[in-house]
Amino acid sequence: MGSPGKSLKISIIGAGSAVWSTRILVDIMLKKNLQGAKVYLMDIDEDRLKLVYLFAKRYASEIHADVEFHATTDRIEAIRDSAFVINSAMAKGHRYYEMMREATERKGYYRGINSVEWNMVSDYHTIWGYYQFKLAVSIARDIEEYAPDAWLINVANPVFELTTLLSRITKVKNIGICHGHMEFWNIVRELRLDPSKVEAEMSGFNHVIWLTRFKYDGLDGYELIDKWIKEEAEKYWRKWWATTSNPFDIQLSPAAVDMYLKYGMFPIGDTVRGGTWKYHWNLETKKKWYGPYGGPDSEVGWALYTTYLAYQMEMIKGFVQAESAPLTMLIPPKPSGEQVIDITESIAADVLRKYQVNILNNGLIPGIPDNVAVEVPAVIDGQGVRRISVTPPNNRVLKHVLLPRMMRMEWALHAFLEPSKDALLEWLMYDVRTRSVSQAEEAIDAMLKLPGNEEMAEVFK
Amino acid sequence: MGSPGKSLKISIIGAGSAVWSTRILVDIMLKKNLQGAKVYLMDIDEDRLKLVYLFAKRYASEIHADVEFHATTDRIEAIRDSAFVINSAMAKGHRYYEMMREATERKGYYRGINSVEWNMVSDYHTIWGYYQFKLAVSIARDIEEYAPDAWLINVANPVFELTTLLSRITKVKNIGICHGHMEFWNIVRELRLDPSKVEAEMSGFNHVIWLTRFKYDGLDGYELIDKWIKEEAEKYWRKWWATTSNPFDIQLSPAAVDMYLKYGMFPIGDTVRGGTWKYHWNLETKKKWYGPYGGPDSEVGWALYTTYLAYQMEMIKGFVQAESAPLTMLIPPKPSGEQVIDITESIAADVLRKYQVNILNNGLIPGIPDNVAVEVPAVIDGQGVRRISVTPPNNRVLKHVLLPRMMRMEWALHAFLEPSKDALLEWLMYDVRTRSVSQAEEAIDAMLKLPGNEEMAEVFK
Numbered sequence A, B: 001m002g003s004p005g006k007s008l009k010i011s012i013i014g015a016g017s018a019v020w021s022t023r024i025l026v027d028i029m030l031k032k033n034l035q036g037a038k039v040y041l042m043d044i045d046e047d048r049l050k051l052v053y054l055f056a057k058r059y060a061s062e063i064h065a066d067v068e069f070h071a072t073t074d075r076i077e078a079i080r081d082s083a084f085v086i087n088s089a090m091a092k093g094h095r096y097y098e099m100m101r102e103a104t105e106r107k108g109y110y111r112g113i114n115s116v117e118w119n120m121v122s123d124y125h126t127i128w129g130y131y132q133f134k135l136a137v138s139i140a141r142d143i144e145e146y147a148p149d150a151w152l153i154n155v156a157n158p159v160f161e162l163t164t165l166l167s168r169i170t171k172v173k174n175i176g177i178c179h180g181h182m183e184f185w186n187i188v189r190e191l192r193l194d195p196s197k198v199e200a201e202m203s204g205f206n207h208v209i210w211l212t213r214f215k216y217d218g219l220d221g222y223e224l225i226d227k228w229i230k231e232e233a234e235k236y237w238r239k240w241w242a243t244t245s246n247p248f249d250i251q252l253s254p255a256a257v258d259m260y261l262k263y264g265m266f267p268i269g270d271t272v273r274g275g276t277w278k279y280h281w282n283l284e285t286k287k288k289w290y291g292p293y294g295g296p297d298s299e300v301g302w303a304l305y306t307t308y309l310a311y312q313m314e315m316i317k318g319f320v321q322a323e324s325a326p327l328t329m330l331i332p333p334k335p336s337g338e339q340v341i342d343i344t345e346s347i348a349a350d351v352l353r354k355y356q357v358n359i360l361n362n363g364l365i366p367g368i369p370d371n372v373a374v375e376v377p378a379v380i381d382g383q384g385v386r387r388i389s390v391t392p393p394n395n396r397v398l399k400h401v402l403l404p405r406m407m408r409m410e411w412a413l414h415a416f417l418e419p420s421k422d423a424l425l426e427w428l429m430y431d432v433r434t435r436s437v438s439q440a441e442e443a444i445d446a447m448l449k450l451p452g453n454e455e456m457a458e459v460f461k
Ligand SMILES: NC(=O)c1ccc[n+]([C@@H]2O[C@H](COP(=O)([O-])OP(=O)(O)OC[C@H]3O[C@@H](n4cnc5c(N)ncnc54)[C@H](O)[C@@H]3O)[C@@H](O)[C@H]2O)c1
Pocket: A013, A014, A015, A016, A017, A018, A019, A020, A042, A043, A044, A045, A048, A088, A089, A090, A091, A092, A093, A094, A123, A124, A135, A154, A155, A156, A157, A158, A159, A177, A178, A179, A180, A309
C-alpha cells in the first residue's frame, strides 16, 4: 500500500500569509502519511508567493520530504480536484484595515467601528470585512465547481462569521480552525499541573470560548484556579507586569480573572481579548486589565504585532536569499502544534483524533440556533467530522456573552448579504461610543470614501 | 340550554387598574354568552377595589346585566376554580417606577435605565421589573395550584417578557394581550380606505410588531402608503403638529415613516414608541420624531398620561359617589374594542374568531427560537388557541430589531431568574448612555437604595 498522501492534492489559498504558511508547509512535510502529496500554493502577491515557494522547495530538500510544490496565482488551477483547500487569505492586507481604523477613530470610534463587545481582536474583520467575506465566498464557490468533494479548512478570520456564512450559503464541507484554545495550557503550566492528568473542555463561539469542564486527577480544577487567584495571582501579576515582553501574554491577566469572577467560567485564549468596553475604553483601561502594552489589541500591542509579522517575513526572506543558510535553523523540523495538517491527515489517512473545531451548532449548545457556528471539541477521522456531546457554557455566558456576540455576527452577515448604508448605520446605533446619528453617518462616510473602498461604497449605497 | 356563562368564574387580579377595569367589566356585562358569570375582583388596594366593585354593581343594574360581582383582597379566593384569570396588576404603582427613573436619570440615564432600544415604553418594566415579574409568577403559581385548568389572560406589562417567562417556567395556559395592534386602523382611516376591503397581518414581538402583509381590494397596500408618504405626509404632519392633543397620536408620525423607510415594513402601534436612541436622545429629538409632546414616553407625554389616568380614576369616583348619575353616561354600554373578553367568550362559548395574541413562537417566525413569545394572529375557539401560519417580518426587522429586543428580554429574564448585581451591571455595559463602569455602578446602587427596594437590594447583591 502506498502512502495515503500519494498524489493527494492540497491547495493553500493566501499561501503568502505571514502567520500561516511556514507552519503549515513544514507540518505537511513532516507527516509520513502525507508523503507524495502535491501542494498548490496560491496567492495574488507574486513576491510573497515566490518566497514561500522557494522556502518550501528548499525546506523539503533539506529534510528529504517527498512533497511536490506548485506556485500559482490562478485560484482555479490551485483548487481544481483538490482534496483539501486551506484558506489563510486576508483580502487587502493589514494596512488596509488600519486605514479604516484610523478613519473611523477620527470620528470618535476608538480602535475603529469594527471593534465591539466580544470582538476587540484587531484583524477579526466583521462589519468592515466586505472584501474578506467576498473572497471567502468566492473560494467556496470555486470549490463547489472545481473540487466539490474537497474539505475547506478555513483559518482566515473572522472564523465565527465565515464558518457560519459558508455553512449557510454554500454546499462546501468546511471546518473553521483557530489556535486560541491552546492558551489553556498556559493555565496548566502556571498552576504547575501535570498535563497528563488534566481533563478539560472548552466551548462557545470562536474567540469566545469558555472552560466549561476542568478536572485534575479526578478533582475539580476550578478549585485550583480559585486557590491560585486567592494565593498567587497578585504575586504573579507583579512579576508579569514587570517582565512580560509579549502583548498576547494575557491568559492569566486581571482581565481574564475578572471575566471569570463575573461570568462564572474561565475565558480561554482570544476570549480574554474580548469583553465589554469595561476592559477597553482607552489605553489606560486596557493597561489596567491587560498589562503594560494594553494587550494585543491596543494601539501599542497591535503595532508590535504587525511589525513582528513584517519582521518574520523579512527573516524568511533573508534566509531564503542566503542560499547556504539552513532553513531548519530558522524553523526547526518539528510539528507547529497547529491543528490544520493534523486534521488533513485524520481525514486523508483515517487517523481518529479529537480537535477543537468550528462547525454549525445543530443542537450542540442549547439556546444557540442550529445554523450558527460554535467552537467545540469534535472527533475527526476518515469519515470527516463526528459531533460529540459538549459541555455547554453556563447561563451567564450564554445570555450576556454569546447572545450579544451572535447578534453582531448576524448583523455582519446581514450587511454582507443584503448590503445597504442603513445596515452599517444600525451597527453603530447600538455602539456605546455613538453620541449622535451624524457622528455615525460621518464615520461610515469616512470609511466608504477611502481609496480601495470604491466597490464597497457602490455596494453599501 | 343555559348560557355558557352560567356560574363561570372569572377573576381579575389588579382589578383596580385605571386602564383596564371599567373596560373589562363593561365588556363582560355586555356579553350575552357570559350572563350568569361570577366575577371576582381582586386587588390589594382596598379603596380602588371598592370603587371598581361599586361601579360594576351599579353598572350591572343600570343595564340589567346578569353578572355577579365579588370583591376580595385574597388572591387565592379569587383564583380558586376560576375558568379565566385576567391579570392587569402592576406591582407598586406608577409612582414607584418614576422614582427609579428619576434616580437613574440623575446618573446620566435619560428616561431611566429601563428605557433601551425598542423598549422606550415608560410602563414596560423589564430590568427593574423585579416585583412585577415576581407578582406575575406568583399569580401563575396560584393558578397551578387552585385553578389548574384556567386560562390566564395577561394584559399586565411587560407582555413580551411575562408571556415568555410564564410559558417557560409554569404550566399555566397563558395568552398575552395588547391593544397596540389596533392602531393599524388609524392608517386605514388616514388613507381613506374602506375597512371591509382591507386585508392585513402584523407580527413580531409585543410592542415590536410590523405590518407584514397589507392588501387593499386585492392591490398592494404598501403602494398606497408610499403614495401617501410622497403626496400627503408633509401636509398631514403640518396639521398634526399644530392640532394634535394626544401624545399617543403617533401611528403616522415622522418616526413611523422613518422606521418604515429604514426597515422596509411599517411599524404598528407601540412599535413606533420604540426604535434606537436615534429617536430618543433627548426631548428635542423626541419632538422632532413624535410631535409637540415628544410622544407618550417623553417627560412631557408621560406626565400627561399618568395625570390622565389619575383624572379618569377621579371621574369614576365622582360618578360612583353621585348616586343619581348614570354610569352609562360616563362609559356608554358598548364593547370597548379590547380583545380580552372576546377571547374569554371564544373559549367559554366556543365562538371561533381571529385575534392578535402573544404565545410561544414554536416555529411561527423563522429565526426566532421556539421558546420566545411572539405576537401573531391566531384563531381562538372552545379548544383554545389554534396556531395559524404567519407572514414573518423581513430580514432587516428580524436582525436589527427583533434580535436586539430579544436579547434584552433574555437579560431581563436572566436577571430575574438568576439575580445578581452583575446581571444588572451587564445591562448597562451595552447601554449607549454608559460612559464608564462607575457611572453604571452608581446608577444601580442609586436604584437599589430607594425606599421600597429593600427586597430587590437583598436579591441583587
Ligand atoms: N485561525 C487562527 O488561529 C488565526 C491566527 C492568526 C491569524 N489568523 C488569520 O489568518 C489570516 C492571515 O493573516 P496574516 O497576518 O498572515 O495576513 P497576511 O496579509 O500576512 O496574509 C494573507 C495573505 O493572503 C493573500 N491574499 C490577499 N488577497 C488574496 C486573494 N484574493 N487570493 C489569494 N490570496 C490573497 C495576501 O497576499 C497574503 O499573502 C487573517 O485572516 C488572520 O486573521 C487566523
